[in-house]
Amino acid sequence: xxxxxxxxxxxALGASAGCKHETHDVRPAQELSQSPGGVVLSTLFAGGVxxxxxxxxxxxxxxxxxxxxxxxxxxAYNCTGCHAHGGGAIGPALMDAKWIYGSSPENVYxxxxxxxxxxxxxxxxxxxxxxxxxLVAYVRSMPGLAGxxxxxxxxxxxxxxxxxxxxxxxxxxxAPGAPPP
Amino acid sequence: xxxxxSRPRSLEAPVRLGLCAVLLLAATGCHERAVAAxxxxxxxxxxxxxxDYQNRRFSELEQIATxxxxxxxxxxxxxxxxxxxxxxxxxxVGDTMYLVTPFPNRAYAFDLRNPGGPPKWIYxxxxxxxAQGVACCDVVNRxxxxxxxxxFFNLLDDQTVAVDAATGKEAWRxxxxxxxxxxxxxxxxxxxxxxxxxxNSGGEFGVRxxxxxxxxxxxKLLWRAYSTGPDGDCLIGPDFHPFYAQDRGKDLGLHTWPxxxxxxxxxxxxxxxSYDPALDLIYYGTANPGVWNPDMRPGDNKWSAxxxxxxxxxxxxxxxxxxxxxxxxxxxxxxxxxxxxxxLGGRTRAVLGHADRNGYFYLLDRATGQVLSATPFATVNxxxxxxxxxxxxxxxxxxxxxxGRVVRDVxxxxxxxxxxxxxxxxxxxxxxxxxxxxxxxxxxxxxxSYIAGTPYVGANVRYHAGPGGNRGSFTxxxxxxxxxxxxxxxxxxxxxxxxxxAGGLVFYGDMEGWFKAVDxxxxxxxxxxxxxxxxxxxxxxxxxxxxKQYVAVFSGVGGxxxxxxxxxxxxxxxxxxxxxxxxxxxxxxxxxxxxxxxVFALP
Numbered sequence: 001x002x003x004x005x006x007x008x009x010x011x012a013l014g015a016s017a018g019c020k021h022e023t024h025d026v027r028p029a030q031e032l033s034q035s036p037g038g039v040v041l042s043t044l045f046a047g048g049v050x051x052x053x054x055x056x057x058x059x060x061x062x063x064x065x066x067x068x069x070x071x072x073x074x075x076a077y078n079c080t081g082c083h084a085h086g087g088g089a090i091g092p093a094l095m096d097a098k099w100i101y102g103s104s105p106e107n108v109y110x111x112x113x114x115x116x117x118x119x120x121x122x123x124x125x126x127x128x129x130x131x132x133x134x135l136v137a138y139v140r141s142m143p144g145l146a147g148x149x150x151x152x153x154x155x156x157x158x159x160x161x162x163x164x165x166x167x168x169x170x171x172x173x174x175a176p177g178a179p180p181p
Numbered sequence: 182x183x184x185x186x187s188r189p190r191s192l193e194a195p196v197r198l199g200l201c202a203v204l205l206l207a208a209t210g211c212h213e214r215a216v217a218a219x220x221x222x223x224x225x226x227x228x229x230x231x232x233d234y235q236n237r238r239f240s241e242l243e244q245i246a247t248x249x250x251x252x253x254x255x256x257x258x259x260x261x262x263x264x265x266x267x268x269x270x271x272x273x274v275g276d277t278m279y280l281v282t283p284f285p286n287r288a289y290a291f292d293l294r295n296p297g298g299p300p301k302w303i304y305x306x307x308x309x310x311x312a313q314g315v316a317c318c319d320v321v322n323r324x325x326x327x328x329x330x331x332x333f334f335n336l337l338d339d340q341t342v343a344v345d346a347a348t349g350k351e352a353w354r355x356x357x358x359x360x361x362x363x364x365x366x367x368x369x370x371x372x373x374x375x376x377x378x379x380x381n382s383g384g385e386f387g388v389r390x391x392x393x394x395x396x397x398x399x400x401k402l403l404w405r406a407y408s409t410g411p412d413g414d415c416l417i418g419p420d421f422h423p424f425y426a427q428d429r430g431k432d433l434g435l436h437t438w439p440x441x442x443x444x445x446x447x448x449x450x451x452x453x454x455s456y457d458p459a460l461d462l463i464y465y466g467t468a469n470p471g472v473w474n475p476d477m478r479p480g481d482n483k484w485s486a487x488x489x490x491x492x493x494x495x496x497x498x499x500x501x502x503x504x505x506x507x508x509x510x511x512x513x514x515x516x517x518x519x520x521x522x523x524x525l526g527g528r529t530r531a532v533l534g535h536a537d538r539n540g541y542f543y544l545l546d547r548a549t550g551q552v553l554s555a556t557p558f559a560t561v562n563x564x565x566x567x568x569x570x571x572x573x574x575x576x577x578x579x580x581x582x583x584x585g586r587v588v589r590d591v592x593x594x595x596x597x598x599x600x601x602x603x604x605x606x607x608x609x610x611x612x613x614x615x616x617x618x619x620x621x622x623x624x625x626x627x628x629x630s631y632i633a634g635t636p637y638v639g640a641n642v643r644y645h646a647g648p649g650g651n652r653g654s655f656t657x658x659x660x661x662x663x664x665x666x667x668x669x670x671x672x673x674x675x676x677x678x679x680x681x682x683a684g685g686l687v688f689y690g691d692m693e694g695w696f697k698a699v700d701x702x703x704x705x706x707x708x709x710x711x712x713x714x715x716x717x718x719x720x721x722x723x724x725x726x727x728x729k730q731y732v733a734v735f736s737g738v739g740g741x742x743x744x745x746x747x748x749x750x751x752x753x754x755x756x757x758x759x760x761x762x763x764x765x766x767x768x769x770x771x772x773x774x775x776x777x778x779x780v781f782a783l784p
Contacts, residue, residue: 075627080756081385081636082314087754087762089744090317090636096751119314121634158587158625158641160755160762175749 034113034129039106053129057105060133061140064150070138071152073131077123085160086142091120095142095161097170100178103145108136144169223683225724230270230324230369231603232721234456235520238605239681240722244730246684249783250698250708256731256782257297261287264774265747266319266739268601270369270678270719271778274327276726277301279346280778283739284313284320284337288344294726298780302349312338312360315634317385317759318741319748321367323601324719328372328397335366341379341395353400357381361634363388371454372397373463373493380450384468384513385759387445387637390485392465394496404496408448408467408484409434415484416496423500424550425572427481437480445631447471448485452515453603455533460548462490462499464520464533468513474626474639476584481506486514488535490550500550504537505574509582510563510624511595512538517603519613523661525553534660536604536615538597539574541567544660556663558656559598559617560647563591582640587625594622594644595760596674596741603719607681610701612666613658614687616675619647622760642760652764655679655689657704667704673768676742678719680732688732690716692743693771696734696779712736714775715743715768729782737776747774
């Protein structure tokens with residue numbers, strides 16, 4: 001009896017730990033805002049105060065809900081128009097291992113919010129931070145950087161590529177001509 | 182002695198000659214003039230991308246002919262240093278060659294009097310780098326126009342520039358659009374009566390299409406005719422007499438759209454413009470209506486996916502015909518209109534030939550806009566034909582896209598039976614030579630949000646080869662009989678332009694890099710040369726200062742069809758490049774990026 005209870009407890013503990021990727025904040029505090037300071041690219045903070053959105057960005061990266069929302073938003077904000085479903089079109093492919101402006105969540109956040117000089121538009125002031133964080137999580141799932149455990153499996157729409165959760169992680173490489181990190 | 186380069190003869194003379202050549206076939210008048218013209222030295226210049234105002238792409242030079250083309254060799258080459266799609270054409274006037282590269286749209290003049298064509302000048306217009314983000318289909322430029330000592334061309338970031346052809350100094354530049362509304366400019370201008378005619382691109386960004394006329398001397402905007410919106414904006418007034426009832430009525434550019442949708446209605450003008458000096462009319466096509474998803478824009482969506490005839494002096498519309506009312510498949514109507522005179526029904530008629538994305542080869546009376554014939558030149562299952570009484574395309578119900586449903590095996594696909602790749606017409610055979618596609622698609626339409634400066638599409642598409650398994654064809658088309666005379670199968674879409682010559686030859690290139698010469702009568706391959714990168718440029722022919730005939734073409738894969746290579750796309754996504762991923766996945770193994778001008782001559 002005691003053994004069975006212990007087994008149930010262990011199973012429940014395991015399940016709750018494994019369910020981190022299912023938890024999400026349905027009403028984010030700053031739902032309509034973008035942090036004025038954006039992200040920082042250093043882990044050393046003068047004054048000792050870290051970036052306001054670092055937590056949001058970090059929490060979204062291993063979270064199935066955030067990634068699935070990111071996939072929906074990728075279409076809603078017309079990202080598909082330029083990057084197709086990750087294969088690229090007007091803009092570069094995102095499902096390959098090449099990263100022109102860096103693969104870290106902070107780099108991808110910056111690319112979306114600040115834009116890049118060769119045609120990536122700036123979405124500054126247009127997409128709230130928690131959605132940018134969801135987009136970042138989804139973009140990084142395309143080449144398998146997010147881990148298959150959290151990544152979406154199939155499309156609501158026409159299946160045009162392998163599911164993100166089937167992509168084995170591709171070590172990021174710098175695209176030819178990309179600026180140094 | 183040839184006439185001075187700046188005289189308009191090089192444009193006007195072939196118009197008459199071509200007319201007479203065809204009229205001769207019909208055994209009517211013009212005999213003396215044709216004989217007189219044939220005694221004169223054939224025109225060796227190539228002053229606009231389509232060779233002449235009729236867009237025939239026919240060179241009267243006959244030194245390179247069926248009997249000796251097998252000995253054709255490279256004379257010289259020039260690398261642009263830009264590994265993007267090269268859809269342009271070099272121009273040749275007198276002893277100088279001019280060319281414009283893809284973005285960043287550098288212009289060069291080469292001195293043909295010296296071996297290897299050393300540059301005379303280089304002009305760097307420095308367009309905005311951000312413009313690359315609104316170029317739907319690679320950062321191409323389809324070439325400049327030469328007129329009275331100036332070279333005119335468009336920059337990707339919505340500026341038109343004029344450069345002094347002798348010195349390379351900028352004469353003027355005029356900004357005509359805004360990349361923040363998704364606009365770009367890629368087309369080759371045409372200069373008619375001192376007016377530089379230019380239009381915008383951006384049909385995948387919800388832009389509002391227009392054609393503008395600029396003063397060739399100053400760059401001042403003289404008029405701008407929009408393709409959507411109220412009649413006043415579209416320069417539609419009392420002179421407007423469309424042939425069919427479906428195109429008559431007040432403010433159709435407003436009322437054939439859901440409220441205010443015309444503001445994002447597309448109808449961009451990125452193809453080639455033609456001009457008939459006798460009727461004093463310009464002709465050009467309008468592109469797809471804004472947002473591909475047709476369920477979001479009920480109505481005929483005028484004046485998209487059609488053709489306008491306008492007066493060059495004030496831009497006023499004279500007639501309009503809509504190839505694809507309420508376009509369902511991104512079937513832009515911008516394909517070139519080639520002006521020819523053909524014996525039809527026992528008399529010679531002034532017509533224009535047009536091979537549309539929707540798969541039909543049209544002959545229109547170019548005075549009235551009446552459709553004389555519309556015959557499929559490729560596989561079509563998305564429509565049943567064109568009703569010649571009403572002028573209306575008859576769509577197939579089972580191939581209509583419906584939001585939220587995947588409609589499979591629709592032919593032709595979004596790039597159409599033929600995309601931008603311009604055809605040639607030979608007055609020797611009376612046939613058109615059409616480089617084109619053999620593509621079908623699966624399409625699923627989705628809701629799209631309009632965000633200015635970002636794409637506005639609302640469709641997931643994936644293309645595949647049509648019947649036969651080849652993705653392209655090169656077809657000799659008899660417009661009078663309305664049938665193909667011969668047809669060559671191409672593995673990839675035939676994405677280059679065509680060139681016909683008086684030597685009985687037709688030139689075109691393929692996306693694997695082969696540049697080819699075939700017999701204009703039989704289609705038999707007589708010569709080919711591997712240029713190193715896919716050929717999607719417009720071949721031209723000219724007579725050099727040494728009296729020899731040359732053939733020139735860009736090699737440099739890219740464009741919409743070749744973006745898989747030029748844009749490093751990942752073909753695991755079938756929709757990469759907006760539909761090309763799956764069907765072009767073998768292209769990176771067949772060719773690589775490039776950007777080189779090749780010039781060929783007999784040894």
